[in-house]
Amino acid sequence: xxxxxxxxxxxxxxxxxxxxxxxxxxxxxxxxxxxxxxxxxxxxxxxxxxxxxxxxxxxxxxxxxxxxxxxxxxxxxxxxxxxxxx
Numbered sequence: 001x002x003x004x005x006x007x008x009x010x011x012x013x014x015x016x017x018x019x020x021x022x023x024x025x026x027x028x029x030x031x032x033x034x035x036x037x038x039x040x041x042x043x044x045x046x047x048x049x050x051x052x053x054x055x056x057x058x059x060x061x062x063x064x065x066x067x068x069x070x071x072x073x074x075x076x077x078x079x080x081x082x083x084x085x086x
Contacts, residue, residue: 019055023047 023046030046060067 019052023052 026044027046029044032044033041034044036042
C-alpha cells in the first residue's frame with residue numbers, strides 16, 4: 001500500500017483567491033455610498049479586470065523600498081553566516 005501525501009494549497013493560490021473575492025465584493029457593492037476618512041461621502045466603484053491584474057504590480061511598486069530593505073538584509077545575513085562558518 002502506498003501512502004498518499006497530503007498536499008496543501010500554495011500561498012500564491014490563496015492570495016489569488018483572496019484578491020478575486022475582494023474584487024467580486026467590489027462588484028456587489030458598486031454604487032453604494034460610504035463616509036470616507038475625512039467625512040466626505042464617496043461611492044464604491046467596482047474593480048475592473050485591469051485593476052485585478054495590475055494590483056500586484058502596483059503593490060510591488062508601492063512597497064519597493066521595503067522589498068529592497070528585506071533583500072539587502074537577507075543578503076547581509078547570508079553573507080555573514082557563510083563567513084562565520086569558515
